Amino acid sequence: MNTSPDMSIEIAGIPMRNPVMVASGTFGYGVEYADMVDIGSLGAVVVKGICMEPCDGNLPPRMAEVPSGLVNAIGLQGPGVKGFVENYMPFLRQHKTPVIVNIWGRTIEEYANVAAAFDVVEGIAGLELNISCPNVKEGGVSFGTDLRMAAKVISAVRRSTKLPLIPKLSPNVAGIGAFARMAEDEGADAISLINTLPALVIDVETRRPVLRNGVGGLSGAGIHHFAVKQVWDASRVVSIPVIGMGGIYEPDDALRFLLAGASAVAVGTANFTEPRTAMRVIAGMEDYVQRHEYGSIRDVVGMLQYGQVKP
C-alpha cells in the first residue's frame, strides 16, 4: 500500500494535517528547532506560555533530570504579548502549521486581557489556557485545582476572545472528569491534558531541593500511563475533543492517548532529547493506520477495548 493514509483531523475548529503537536514550553517558539524539525510536518505548534508583560521566571537551577523524566520550575519566563507578536509571529506565520498560543495570567483580569490581545493578532489558530498557575489575588492557590476558580477563568477568557479556546487541565485534582465537564460547560472548544505533576527533587548531600524554586513539575516517561488514564477519564464525560500529552516518546505512546479517547496529542519533554520525535511519531501512526486498515486516524480515537482483556 503506497497511498499515505488520511491523518487529518479538526480540533476546536482548527484543521490539522495530523494529530501530533508539540507541547507548550518544550518547543520554544518553533524557531529554535527550525533547523532540525520540519515545522510544516507538525499538526500544530503550541508555544511557550505567554502573559501580558515580559516575565523573568524563576532563578536557576530550573531543571533537574530524574530517571523517569524531568522536573522543571522554569517559572513561565516569556517575552509578553507584544514581545511575542513582534519577535516570533513573523517566523511562525511563514508556515501553514496552526499556531496555538499558550496563555496564562496572575489574575482573572490578566487572563482575559491576554486573550483579548491575541484576538486581534493575525496568524493565531487558537489559545491554550494554562490554568495551572498560582492566583496572586487569592493567596497563590492554583486556578487549576479549584473548580470554581477554574470556571471563572475559563468563562472570563471565553467572553474575551473569539479564538478557539483550549483549557489545559491540571492533573492535580481529585476528579478530572468534573473539570473536563466544567470546561465544556464554560464554552471550551477542546481541552488538553495533562500538565506536569508536582514534584520535589532532593539532593541528599546538601539536604536541599535541587531546584532553586524548591518544588517543580514532573514530565516525561514517568507520567505517561497516569496521563493516559486522565485522558480516558476526561474524554468519556465530554463531547469536545481532548488533546492528550504526557511522556510521548514513541508512536505507541501517542496511539495510547488516541485509543483512550484523545483526538490529538502533543509531544513534550521528548523534544529535548530527540527534537524529531514528533516526526517519528507521525510516521509510526501512519504505519499503524495502514497496518490495521483503518480508513483514517480519526477511526482510532476511543477504540480502547476496555474490559476485554485477553485471558
Place this chain on the structure above:
Amino acid sequence: MQVETGIVQEHFDIGSGYRRLTLSAPTVCPQVKPGQFIHLRVPGLGESLLRRPFSIYRAEAGAISVLYKQVGKGTRELAFLPVGGYADFIGPLGNGFPLPHPENCIPVLVAGGYGVAPLSLLARNMDLKGIVFVGGRTAEDLLCLEDFKEMGWALEVTTEDGSAGLKGRVTDALDAWLSKGQKAIVYACGPDGMLEAIDKRLLQHELPGWLSLDKHMGCGVGACLACVQRVHTEDGGTRWKRCCCDGPIFAAGEIDWEFGKDAS
C-alpha cells in the same frame, strides 16, 4: 545546527581521568567555531534522559573530538562506547569565541579543568601566539599542556597544592602577568568561581575578554530556558540570556554575578 549520527573513530584515556572521544561528523565538522559545543545523546542511557553538552576540542578531517571526565551516570555510560559504535549529537551549538583575534594585542587564555578543550581549539585557529594559564587543584587535574607547547604558546601552570607549576590559583599567575600592563584580550573557560575572579580583574585593568560559561542544559538549542544566565543590559538593567544559544561565550563585564546570590 544539525542532528548528526557519528561513528566512533577513537575513544581513549588521555590521563588526568579524562577520555578523548572522536566521532565522524562530515556535516557538523566544517561549521565548527572554537568555543562551540555538541549536545551528545549518550547511547544506552535510555530515551528519557537528556543529552549531555561537551565543548568541541578538535574539528578536522570530517570528525569532531571532545574531552570528558566521568562524573556521573551519563559520562560513566559514555565510557563504554566502543570504536566503530554510533552516537548522535546536535551541533555545532552556541555562539563560539568571536574571531578573528585583533592583530595588535596579545591573546591570553585562562583555563580550568576541561576549559582547556575549547581554548586549545581556539589557539589552533589563531595566527598569533600568546600565553596560556592553566590551573588545577593538583597536577592530576591538568590536561592538554602539550598542545600549547607544540603550538609554541607560552605556558604558565598553577596548582593549589603546588604539585605542578606555581603553587596557588590560576588568577595569581594571571595577576602577575596583567600587572605588566600589556595590551591583551583574555579568553577564559572554567568553573564559575574562576570566571568571576577573572571578570573582576578584566574590569580593573580595563581589558576586553570573553568568558565561556558552563550551565546545566536541557534542550541545548534555546527552547527550554533551563540554562539562563543573568546579564547586564545597556540601559543599566539586567536580563536573562540563554547559555546554550546566546552563550556559552559572554563578554567581560556582561555577566551579573550578584543576581539571585543571596535571595534564597
